[in-house]
Amino acid sequence: MAHAYTPGLKVTARTVLRKERRLPLKGKVMVSEIGTKVKAEQIVARTELPGNVLPLNLAGKLGCDARDVKGNLKVKIGDKIAKHQLIAETKGLLGLFKSSVRSPLDGSLESVSDITGQAILREPPQPVETDAYIEGKVVEIIPDEGVIIETVCTFIQGIFGIGGEIRGEIYPVVEQPDQELTVELLNEDCRDKIVIGGSFCTAPVLEKAVQVGARAVVVGGIDDEDLKNFLGYDVGVAITGNEQMGITLVVTEGFGKIPMANKTFRLLQEKKGYYASVNGATQIRAGVMRPEVIITLEEDQSMKTTGSAESGMMEVGTPVRIIREPYFGELGKVAELPPHPMKIETEAKTRVVKVKLDDGKEVLLPRANVELIEE
Amino acid sequence: MKFLTLFGILFLIIQGGSLYSEIVVEDVPNDAGEALMITWDLPDDVGNISMYRIYRLDPGAEDYILVGKVENPNVNVFVDHDPRYPLHAGTEFVYKIVPVDFSQNEVESLGTSLAVSPVAQLFNFNKVNSLIATLFVFAALIFFLNYAKTGKGLFIRKIAGLDALDEAVGRATEMGKPVLYVPGLSTMSDVATIASINILGPVAKKVAEYETKILVPNRDPIVYTIVHEVVKESYLEAGRPDAFDTDQVFFVSQQQFAFVAAVNGLMMREKPATNLFLGMFWAESLLMAETGNITGAIQIAGTDSVTQLPFFITACDYTLIGEELYAASAYLSRDPILVGSVKAQDLEKAIILFLMIACSIISLIAVLAFNTYAFNQVISAIFSF
Amino acid sequence: MKPKEQIKNILATDCGSTTTKAILIQYDPEAGRYRLIVRGEAPTTVEAPFEDVTIGVLNSVKEVEELTHREILQQDKIIKESSENRGVDIYISTSSAGGGLQMMVAGVVMNMTAESAERAALGAGSIVMDAIATNDKRMPHERIERIRNLRPDMILLSGGIDGGTIKHVTELAEIIAAADPKPRFGSTYKLPVIYAGNKDAREPVKERLEGKTDLFIVDNLRPVLERENLQPARDKIHDLFMEHVMAQAPGYKKLMSWADVDIMPTPGAVGLLIETVAKQEDIEVVGVDIGGATTDVFSVFKDRTEEEEKPVFNRTVSANLGMSYSISNVMAEAGLDNILRWVPFTMEEKDLRNRIRNKMIRPTTIPQSLQELKVEQAIAREALRLAFVQHKQMAVGLKGIQQERTIADAFEQVSTGETLVNLMNLNMLIGSGGVLSHAPRRAQAALMMIDAFLPQGITMLAVDSIFMMPHLGVLSKVHPQAATEVFDNDCLIRLGHCIAPVEKKRRKGGEHCFTLKIENRDELKIAWGELKLIPLGEGEKVKATIIPERHYDVGDGYGKSITITLEGGVVGLVVDARGRNPFSLPSKLEERINKLEQWNKALNIYPEKE
CATH class of the missing domain: 3.50.30 (Glucose Oxidase; domain 1)
Structure with missing residues (x-):
């Protein structure tokens, strides 16, 4: 087998790239039509993240039993509450000695437990927006979640x-x-x-x-x-x-x-x-x-996209870079691909490749230690 | 009048000095001028004397007063230092020694002394050893405090009982049962009670953090009020002031066994998951520890009462023995000041222990080989502080 | 599935995160036992562009076919009818692809029920992302945020003994409900939550979690504080792993239909095998699997605190200690100095840093020069050491139990929850994973394990030759006999016994340490500080007496001699008298390099360089 699978990074002058832009949870997609052109900064989807929750020990604050908390509530579960609003109050003795609890936040009362006496308050939702990130054309809409954007671009992976x-x-x-x-x-x-x-x-x-x-x-x-x-x-x-x-x-x-x-x-x-x-x-x-650098190109369908270097095949003459010491970072060309595993310096037996370095020296390396590059 | 007295004294001196024996009065050194030492020559007929009476003439007084007696006729030294008849530095006193025969009759006086006044000294050289010891204690304390503050961490031996506190509170939480804490049956004046309250602080804080319940029955009303505040404070510190229930800390009875009966009843009814008996205990120790054991609780006990320790050790899961109880607050908080002082105390104790052993050996050698007197002097000097 | 007696040909695969490995096991009538025939390998195909795990499985099986000339596949399906040269009787598989099973656990008290829950989850083969407890020093809203951010595959909720606290458990349920977590894969199904806590709290928990999550209730995993009952929770985790997590991953439905028994998470299978082996041979075992991203440590130690000794199985996974993806984290956690102390030549810190990072960003590369190999093995030592430290913290006895005392305990009050790991009692140390299994010389693996784990007394060192422990783990469920036979003969490579005396306190180098009398051989005197290799081949067993000096312990107490049977291996008998209390390397660079070279030479670890 004269070929080998080696990992490589995509570096292409022109390629069609699709990017999925998805919300962390369901929300509203702002683009309604497939084919819409979007700018990089444009918001494509929006949602509201449920607000943070704040537990409040009502039983303790009111000084009553957990199971009596519900009876002392001044607002209904699910109601919106404002900061400092009275949310619970004990009946007291003949209307005296009442203890009361006011809301520490703006939001809503989510639930009250009659075992722990805890109330869960929720802050108002926070808006979350997703932008297009790249300039391009919407090719697919994922209902309630986001869009897929396609662009013709120069794509460089780091x-x-x-x-x-x-x-x-x-x-x-x-x-x-x-x-x-x-x-x-x-x-x-x-x-x-x-x-x-x-x-x-x-x-x-x-x-x-x-x-x-x-x-x-x-x-x-x-x-x-x-x-x-x-x-x-x-x-x-x-x-x-x-x-x-x-x-x-x-x-x-x-x-x-x-x-x-x-x-x-x-x-x-x-x-x-x-x-x-x-x-x-x-x-x-x-x-x-x-990591990536995406440079959107003027759309010009007449030009063909170039292929990518990803998962290319290694053949004699293929330019490679050495990605492990002792020749780390040096460039060269494949000179020979011995078919059988060979012993290297460490005594490990592995598939190897002979690389002719740019300075003319030939070295024997494990195949795992080279990666394909494009000139 | 004054003239007469002076004359009298002069006469007496001449008489005593020449006719019978010499009575010498000297200031006792290293004091605040509160004592005089009187020595006299023994009379020839000691055989007829049962004791000596020592009389003193205070300035301005008409008559001699009896300030003391020496019941051994062969002893001729007396130190006048009786708070009932105080001496004052700077004033002069005259002494008279009167022998008494076997039929309790006063024989003729041995004479009178010269007028001598006690002198106050600024420095008591007898206490130099105490000074050295004190300086050493402070030096050790300061050294360990500074050392602990550098954050290097001083080693304190592992105390399983204190490590288990976390576990004990955890167990109570998992079981949904309260923690029972008995801060001893003694009053605030007992060191063990103070030590116990020091431990109660972190325990109550832990209880608050775990959102579980603690029960603290009390015998002493003063201890009760302090314990109440400590527990409340701990809840506040844990950020759970709302969870503090004032009924958790309560007064039971001042009667020893009424208290025990109440606590045992509590254990049987509430079945606390964890019992902590820390402080001073007497006869009730085994009664409580056994009851707790029967209810299946983890028990941690701690006391400096030596007689109760064996009961606790056998009936409880962990026992803090004596000093461990005192060291607890340092151990739990790892506060440099506390840890440093524990460390300093350790060093001091080690040195005292060393001295005791060394001196025992020296005196043993002395008894066997030399005249013991000098050695005894040395040793008694060392231990006189 | 066929009855056990008729199973002659076994096909097993393990779908790892990078490669899928297939093995074929056959019954050899001549030898009268099962044996490994061949092993095939292919890249795993869970991710794009394939997105179907079965492709990788088929590729690896095809390699098996090619190598054995046995027809196993027919139209991309496994032939389940076996004859002379065709088909297999049974097909089994494990999987760790897609990051394995990631769980969160919750319990009332961190080192009681939460710890038990963690043990249950780890034992089932999952990665525990976080544990939530009443006393985790977090505010409730922080806990909620944590659950939301981590997005676990599954949550195991426990807490309270039976009849214990209801309040705390309910509170935890409320927190989970408030977090309203979404599973990692897709949003089409609800997050599975297993409740294994106080049986009295079932109703309130149900009220709060049913509907919001996919709630399952099993027996309490800590019915009383004195006893753990982890099996029901572990079984449920396995079931749910299959039904929910696996079923969501691409191609797994098909794979599940092929397999004759449930697909197990890879580490769960390895754990099962180690547990089985320890039980069968009545030994105490530690197994370690060091991978690219994670390092798993398994152990079976006897709990000696109770009257009746019972073996306790523990597994921990150090999710961020590994030799490729996580290699940088080894550096961050161990510190550069700790890595450099194992490197037998001078090396600049900057250089080492860059090398480690480059390995991280290009995880598939392999060391080419001897220097590189030495550096990599230095890092491996630290990764193993750290993983074992974590394991020791987790493998502990139960906390919070009542103890019985006598007056004799006055000054020796042993606390509960001490680690169960006692290296003196350890019988066997098994290493697995690339850096150990594929070390060019076996002695390298032996020394790496000795340096990292510091075994004490007499310990057998072994490595998993080709990483087939997961396969055998599943097999042990179906056919324990086949599993142990293959494990013993084909999987395990015995490197040899290691003799390591423990000294009372640091001794002087060169001092006489112990005398080793091997039957029919010359008496050997070993000095403190020495590392020595005594030739003793594979399978060779000799009777020997070890007579330690007064301050040394080789297993029976200080100064007590022992007579035992020593077994050799591919490396030989390793005598390590370099000290354990503590083991330390010289702090001066030159001295240290000298020492390291001396040791390396003693075990003939690296080829001599001209």
Whole structure:
């Protein structure tokens, strides 16, 4: 078998992408017709999240038995209540010595228990809105839940990111993919932009980016130490996207100083000034999520979409990148695909691949340690 | 008059000094000027004397007053330090020693002394050992307090009974039954009662957090009011002031066995899941602990009453023995000040223990090998504080 | 299903989150026992683009077909009629795809009923996302928010002994009702809630939860504080796992129709097997399965606090300790220094950090250089150690029980709820999962386990050769004999006994520690601080006497000698006198590297580099 399945990230100049925009719970979809064009910021669905609940120990506050609480209520269960409104009062002795309870919030009385004497008050619902995130066309409406939006775009997946959904203009500040993103390169021009860096950035650079008001930073690599310094904590489980750092970061290649893949860099360079949607959310486990940069293109049906690099086949001559030490980050071409498992340095027997590195050296690697790239 | 007295004294001095024996009066050192030591030469015919009477002439007084007696005719020392006949620093006193024969008749006086006044000293050198001990106690306390404050954590031995408090309250919660807490039968003046109330605080707080019920019967009215406040405070601290029921803490009876009968009845009726007997107990200890055991409760007892400990140990799940009861509040709160002082006390106790053992050994050697006097002096000096 | 005697060909699959593994077990009439014939593997196909678990199953079975030339499938269906070269008698399966079973538990008191509920859930093979209790120091609205955010597959509610508190349980039910949780998969069905608490509180709980959730009531899992009754709750969890959670996952309905017995959650099956083995051989066992995302620890220890010793099974899952997806969390939890202490060369912290992160974002890569392997195994040691620490905290006796005392207990009042894990009594330590099962040299697995678990006394070390414990776990339900035979002969690879004396307090290096007298061999003197490998092949058994010095204990007390039968394995007899009280590595870098290299050499763990 001369082919092998290797994981790879999607980096395509032109593809049709579908995004599902769904509410966390049922609500109202704001788009009524399939085919409607939506802007990225447009709200496509809206709902009300049930308000927070606040338990209130009525029995204790009134000083009566739990089973008597219901008899002392001044409002009905399910009624709306205002803050400071009287909700329960004991009969007292001949109208004297009454104890009463007033509502601590605006909302409604949800339930009262005659065993625990607890009342459950609920705050008014909070509105939740879902926007389109990308510019495109609605192709499907999921009743009461959301829509599916389709767009023709340049689609770039990163390998790791932080921060949530954001939109802005693509703004490359480096000339070469192997150039480092430095503090000096960032200035006021970066405000509200998606800054494209080269091979590497540090924590001070990210801090500067936040300071100048950049919306996102896309870069080849970062040191984990810098990431920790920037976040203030160690990322434990690889589930990100909810960081509130004021910026979204997309790392395209990995940890360490690694030049951004040529193709990725070229694509981003070309799309300077385009409006793009970026999401740093990463989830590396069942239900993989990778960070992404989506650049919507002017619709032009005459142009064909290019294929993706995902789950490609490895053949002799295929360009690959090595994704594990000791040759981490180096590029090369497949020189040979030995069919049988072979012993590597660790004495483990595994399927291997011979790769000719860009500097002409040939190395033998486990197949799991290379990934396909597109030139 | 004054002249006469002076003359008399002078005469007496000459007479006593020359004719019979010398009576020497000296100030007793290291005091506030409240004592004088009188010594005299023994008369030749000691065999006929049963005792000496010591008379004193106070300034301004007409007659001698009897201030004491020495019933051994061979002893010739007397320290005049009787609060009934106080001495005052700075005033002069004259003494007269009168021997008494076997038929209780006063024989001729041995003479009179010179007028001497007691002197007050600023510093009592006899108490230097106490000073050293006090300084040491404070030093240890301050050291451990500071050490505990650095957060390094001082080791306190695991006390199973206190660790089990959590569990005990949890059990009551799961079983839907109350916790019974008896803070001992003694008054507030008893250290054990204070220690018990210190433990009651965190227990009641836990009870409030678990939203369960605590019952605290009381024997002493003063203890009752304090306990009531402590429990109320704990509920407040736990953020559950609404859950506090004032009837949970109640007064039962001041009669020892009426109290016991009431508590035992309570145990049989309410079947509390957990009984805590912490404080001072007497004969009722086994009555209560056994009843509690029969009802199937987890029981944690604690007392410094040595005689009741065996009963508690056998009938209860956990027992805090003596000092453990005092250490409880430090153990439970891990408050640096409390932990530090427990630690300091431990060190002091260890040193005293060491000294006791060391001195016993030394005196043993002394008895066997040397003249014991010097050693006894040393040892008694050490333990005189 | 056929009667047990007629079962000769068994097909079993395990649908993991990344790969589906199929094995074929056959009865070998010549050897007179069941044996593993072959194993096939294919990627799991629960997620897009396939979204049908059976495709992966069929692919893995096809590999089995290819390798055995036995016809098992006919038109993508398993032939359940067996003859010489065709079909199988029974098909069984386990699954952990889709993140496994994620549960939330609730109980009245955290370390009593809530803990029992957690044990029941863990024992059934689920991941416990959180436990809610009256004393969890959270405000009710925080609890409600937590339930809402976590969206568990199932909730197990317990609390109160029979006849105990009603109020607290009702309150918990109210909280669950107020949270109105929605299950993870789809919104077409209601969230299953199992009530296994105070039987007197059933009515109020029903009132509050029926309608809002899919409520099931089973026997109280803690009928009295002194006893746990976890089985009914565990069984119900299994049933619901099948009916609700699995049925929602793509392709599982079809898979369930194929299987002859219920599909079990993978860890549940492994636990079942370990429990069965421990019971059959009357031994105390610890099993560990270290995966990419999670690490499971199973143990069977005897509870010696009661008069009658009874084996107690425990399982814990460290959901965030693993060797790929969760590798960063191992670093965060253990700390870099703890990982670096196992690395036998100097390494920069920055470098290690980046390597770990790169493994996280590209979880499928494998170590290529020896250095990389050493780093990976250093991380594995810490992951295993942390998982075991968590296990010790969970595997404890029951709390809140009444005790009987005599005056002799005055100064030794033992408290309840102590950990049951007593390494001195441990007979067997089984390792499983990629980093242990696939370590290039078995001795590496042996040392990793010794370093992480620090076994004491005499312990057999073993690894699961090809990760077939889940398959055998389900099989043990149907055909225990076949399961144990295959487990003993094909699944378990014995690495050899490990002898580890425990010292009273830290000793000086080089001091004589114990004498080992093996029958027909020279007497061996072992010094403290030494790690030694004594050749003793697989299946070889020798009689030996171990005579420890005054301050050392090898199982029978300080200074007491023992005579036992030692068994070898693919590694041999490992003598570990490096100390246990505590085990520590030199703090100076150079000294430490020297020590590590010395140990590695002693066990011949890594190939010599030229």
